[in-house]
Amino acid sequence: xxxQSGIRLENVSRSFKGRGAxxxxxxxxxxxxxxxxxTALIGPSGCGKSxxxxxxxxxxxxxxxxxxxxxxTPMEAARAGMTGVAFQDAALMPWRNVEDNIALPLDVLxxxxxxxxxxxxxxxELVGLSGFEKALPGELSGGMRQRVAxxxxxxxxxxxxxxxxxxxxxxxxxxxxxxxxxxxxxISSRATTLLVTHGIDEAVFLADRVAVMQSKPGRITRIVDxxxxxxxRPDIFTSAEFHRLEDEIxxxxxxx
Amino acid sequence: MAIEAIAARFSTLRNWLVLLVLWEIxxxxxxxxxxxxxxxxxxxxxxxxxxADYPPHILATLExxxxxxxxxxxxxxxxxxxxxxxxxxxxxxxxxNIALFALPAIAISPLLVLxxxxxxxxxxxxxxGCYFVTMSSTVTGxxxxxxxxxxxxxxxxxxxxxxxxxxxxxxxxxxxxxGLRIAAPxxxxxxxxxxxxxxxxxxxxxxxxxxxxxxEPDRLWGIGLAATxxxxxxxxxxxxxxVRFTGATKAVTVPATAPGGEAxxxxxxxxxxxxxGSILIPIALWWLLLxxxxxxxxxxxxxxxxxxxxFLLPNSGVSQMKLLAALGQTLPLxxxxxxxxxxxxxxxxxxxxxxxxxxxxxxxxxxxxxxMPLVALTPLLVLMLxxxxxxxxxxxxxxxxxxxxxxMAQGLSMxxxxxxxxxxxxxxxLFTQLRLVSVPASLPYLFAATRLAVPRALLGVMIAEWLxxxxxxxxxxxxxxxxxxxxxxxxxxxxxxxxxxxxxxxVVLIERPVLARRGMHAAQ
Numbered sequence: 001x002x003x004q005s006g007i008r009l010e011n012v013s014r015s016f017k018g019r020g021a022x023x024x025x026x027x028x029x030x031x032x033x034x035x036x037x038x039t040a041l042i043g044p045s046g047c048g049k050s051x052x053x054x055x056x057x058x059x060x061x062x063x064x065x066x067x068x069x070x071x072x073t074p075m076e077a078a079r080a081g082m083t084g085v086a087f088q089d090a091a092l093m094p095w096r097n098v099e100d101n102i103a104l105p106l107d108v109l110x111x112x113x114x115x116x117x118x119x120x121x122x123x124x125e126l127v128g129l130s131g132f133e134k135a136l137p138g139e140l141s142g143g144m145r146q147r148v149a150x151x152x153x154x155x156x157x158x159x160x161x162x163x164x165x166x167x168x169x170x171x172x173x174x175x176x177x178x179x180x181x182x183x184x185x186x187i188s189s190r191a192t193t194l195l196v197t198h199g200i201d202e203a204v205f206l207a208d209r210v211a212v213m214q215s216k217p218g219r220i221t222r223i224v225d226x227x228x229x230x231x232x233r234p235d236i237f238t239s240a241e242f243h244r245l246e247d248e249i250x251x252x253x254x255x256x
Numbered sequence: 257m258a259i260e261a262i263a264a265r266f267s268t269l270r271n272w273l274v275l276l277v278l279w280e281i282x283x284x285x286x287x288x289x290x291x292x293x294x295x296x297x298x299x300x301x302x303x304x305x306x307x308a309d310y311p312p313h314i315l316a317t318l319e320x321x322x323x324x325x326x327x328x329x330x331x332x333x334x335x336x337x338x339x340x341x342x343x344x345x346x347x348x349x350x351x352x353n354i355a356l357f358a359l360p361a362i363a364i365s366p367l368l369v370l371x372x373x374x375x376x377x378x379x380x381x382x383x384x385g386c387y388f389v390t391m392s393s394t395v396t397g398x399x400x401x402x403x404x405x406x407x408x409x410x411x412x413x414x415x416x417x418x419x420x421x422x423x424x425x426x427x428x429x430x431x432x433x434x435g436l437r438i439a440a441p442x443x444x445x446x447x448x449x450x451x452x453x454x455x456x457x458x459x460x461x462x463x464x465x466x467x468x469x470x471x472e473p474d475r476l477w478g479i480g481l482a483a484t485x486x487x488x489x490x491x492x493x494x495x496x497x498x499v500r501f502t503g504a505t506k507a508v509t510v511p512a513t514a515p516g517g518e519a520x521x522x523x524x525x526x527x528x529x530x531x532x533g534s535i536l537i538p539i540a541l542w543w544l545l546l547x548x549x550x551x552x553x554x555x556x557x558x559x560x561x562x563x564x565x566x567f568l569l570p571n572s573g574v575s576q577m578k579l580l581a582a583l584g585q586t587l588p589l590x591x592x593x594x595x596x597x598x599x600x601x602x603x604x605x606x607x608x609x610x611x612x613x614x615x616x617x618x619x620x621x622x623x624x625x626x627x628m629p630l631v632a633l634t635p636l637l638v639l640m641l642x643x644x645x646x647x648x649x650x651x652x653x654x655x656x657x658x659x660x661x662x663x664m665a666q667g668l669s670m671x672x673x674x675x676x677x678x679x680x681x682x683x684x685x686l687f688t689q690l691r692l693v694s695v696p697a698s699l700p701y702l703f704a705a706t707r708l709a710v711p712r713a714l715l716g717v718m719i720a721e722w723l724x725x726x727x728x729x730x731x732x733x734x735x736x737x738x739x740x741x742x743x744x745x746x747x748x749x750x751x752x753x754x755x756x757x758x759x760x761x762x763v764v765l766i767e768r769p770v771l772a773r774r775g776m777h778a779a780q
Contacts (some may be wrong), residue, residue: 059409079413091404093427095501107422108414156412 005070005082005159005192007033007056012065014051025051027217029067035070038193039187040207042200048218049196050088056194057085061077069160077160081109084158084191088165090145092137092152098124099133102152104226109156116155122154123151126185143170150178155187159193165198179205180234184206201227204245205232212252222252269373294474299481302474309463314482318457320375320447321486324382329439332387333432336394340424341416344530346395351534352541357388358756360715361446362722362730366452366737371551376640378450386439389659393435397428404754433498434666438659440490449719458618557746565743578732578748586728587755589645593652594713598706601657602698605664609671609694610686630734634723648720651773655716660705668694669699700776703767710763711756718752 014026025048033039041049054060055067058074069077077083084105091231092101103113113120123186124130127147137145146169163182167175179202186193186206197203203210204226212222226245228236236242276296283295284745294302303310311464335353339530364517367378393564401424421780451461538560546556557565566572566579634651641647671694678691721730736744 041722054407058413059407059410075413078411081412083411087404087407087410089400089404091408093405094422103409104422105412108409108412108418109686152408162411 005035006037007031007113007192008066008068008195009052009056010066010136012052012055012062012067013057014048014060014062016198024060024217026055026175027219029218029220030056030065031211031220033192033194034216036190038195038206038208040195040197040210041213042197042203042210043213043253045216046218047213047215049213050164051218053162053194053196057083057162064068079109079154081105081111082158083160084147084150084153084156085164086153086164086166088168088196090142090147090161090169091150092145094137097134098129098140098148101137101148102155104152104157108179110139111156119155119157120151123154126181127151128155143174145203146170147178150182154189157189158191161186161189163195163197165196167202168198175199175202176234176237182206183230183232200249201237201242203249204228205237206247210249212249214255223254224249224252264382270446282745289620294477295691296308297509299474299477302472303478304480308476310482313459313460313463313488313576316375316462317378317444317447317460317483318450318461320378320450321382321443324377324379325386325440325443327379328383328386328443329390331438332390332435332439333394335387336391336432337398337420337425339391340395340398341420347527347530348533348537351536351538353388353391354757354760355538355753356384358711358714358753358760359384360711360749360756361449362452362715362718362754363752364734365450366733366745367749368450370555371549372741375456378447378456379431381450382443383446385442386436389439389442390435393431394428397431398424400431401427429501431499431582433494434662437494437498438662441487441779442493443484444487444490497696503748526633533767552710557743561654562743562746562750566747576745578744579751582727582729582732582748583755586721586730589648589728590652590717591712592612593649594656594706594709596649597653597656597713598660598702598709599681600653601660601705602702605668605688605698606694607662608665609668609690634720638724641723644726647724648717651720651724652713652716656709656713659708659712661707663705664698664701667704668698671697689718696774699774700771701765707760707763707767710759714752714756714759748776 009029009031010027010132012026015022015024015026017023029048029052031052041052055062056069056074058067058078069075070082072080074083093104096104099120102123102246103116106113106116122135124133127150129144129147129151132140132144137148138212141146143224146166151167153163170178179196183206195203195206207226209225209226211220212224213219214221224245227246228241275437279293280295280297283298294585335349339349361384365381368380371377371381384741401419405423405427406419407424412429414422447459448461448464451459452465456462460479460483464476467479469476508739545618546558553561566575569575578689634647637647637650641650675693676689677696679692684692718730718733719726721728722734723730725731729752736742738746
């Protein structure tokens, strides 16, 4: 299966027309995420990170250039059930309880929910929401909702996982915990992962490679390899090597 | 908080009691227009005396209203889904939608009675009364579905139907229910108005028309009360259901994207084609319906027949003069009444933001003015205010007020809490909050309410003219009914629909640029 589940963007451009002005969100951007790799996209607000992710998900179409997942179009890959996604905002359905929200991708893909009942239960446990199976999103805290969204993104056993600032709304403590959890999940699944993030530490901790973006026009200016051994333990956050990588990325963000 | 709520409820109750006692005293002393406003106790007594008369009348009205409600709303939801999913269908259906919406029920009620028999006219008018409200709230509900939810479904390869089934229908439910809430009293009103047109021995409208000449205000009030009660119960039922569903549906977070901002860029020729189609479809339907019904040409005027009546016959000149004179009387009052009704609704909707208790206290009153004045208050208001234009104004204000108020109060309640909190955090007064947040945020709803009010205002004026003042289009319609002047009945019906459509389009023409400049989208 691996070797076929990479994400490829080739010379992709996308512009948006606002009120009068045209914004070049992406200008001739190329990115190749090999199968089984973990890539983080980092950059200032408005640099086109989320646009890239939407293009790779098939939610938006490029003005020019090509996007493919495992050699097929993003929509085909989605219909085949290969992908999983968690958005910046949990985007839960307020009328579905935790279990039903996690099961949503199964409903869309017309897969049996009963066959996956065990999977759903284990995901709820994984994200620490045992006991909240029947709770509605309105009854959960922001962090809990975000964890439901993470569980939802994993319910299809995706080979390709897209994460759009999934922990952006969480506090630092919870965020670190979730980072450790996510790494564990990723190591066991080895899904090709594209993470959009604002957090330098999060990017360094999780990714194999960090793609640094700049805005106006949106483009990738540098790719930093993260040669840290896995599994990375939480104490790595304080290591010298970790700080050096953080500084390197911060420098790249400043345009050095 | 709980104590406050109880206190608010208590004060509402107290206000009602005070009002009731005052009414009783006025009625007993025959203060107002020598007995036109009977005391509540004598109305109730009269209801008790007449109690055997009511069941067949209520049942007959309920039958028409109920069947119309079911048929009209089923069609409306189906059409709403179609229009929300296919913008081209929405564009083509515009003409029919606006015509159905703008149709003053009273103008076509005589025509329906001429063309159909039995309960059919009642069912049709009740269904028409429901259609537009429910159709447009379905479209709104579907197109305002949280874009992020749709993204999730699309990201898993879900197509149009998955999105509809999993997200849009459910998230449209509260909007549809609030549409049904307004549709329910409309159905009752539609049935009663069809009963005015004649046909059938039973129905509250028949009962009312029969009691109108007898100078028995207490009975008129009783009938009005019964009609109001039915409408009120229907409204309350759907409010209860709506509360159940909205509880679980309130957005968990504030949506970042404006809903339904889908910019369709069709080529000019296609837009022209669609516009022409949308204008031609209602006319074609009118024609086809008459052919299908096989109504004799003397009674049923096709578009050609109507043109002949107005322009080619020897009498055409006289007919034109009569029509124009009536129009000249109806038009100014419609505009003034509508403006006042909307201004009143807007003011009250803004107040309801400051004092939520007002909605609770005022909703019943608004509800009473919804069905009551049309059928029962008219003769009473005539006694109180005379047969001058002020009667027309009051009636028009009261019929435009209710739907406008509901639309705007609902729109204002959707302003996110956080948006109100920002000015408050800087110590803004309630008034400043209104000025900075609520009023700008309510603009789309103000326009939507105005569009909603246009045909109702015309309906109010025409009913008042028919029943009270003997002027304008309403009177012309009633007269022509007496003279069996079918051409004129059709002419009034068509002219009043056209007038509504023109008004409506004027509002749309102002609305678009104003909202576009503020980066807002039109509310339904």
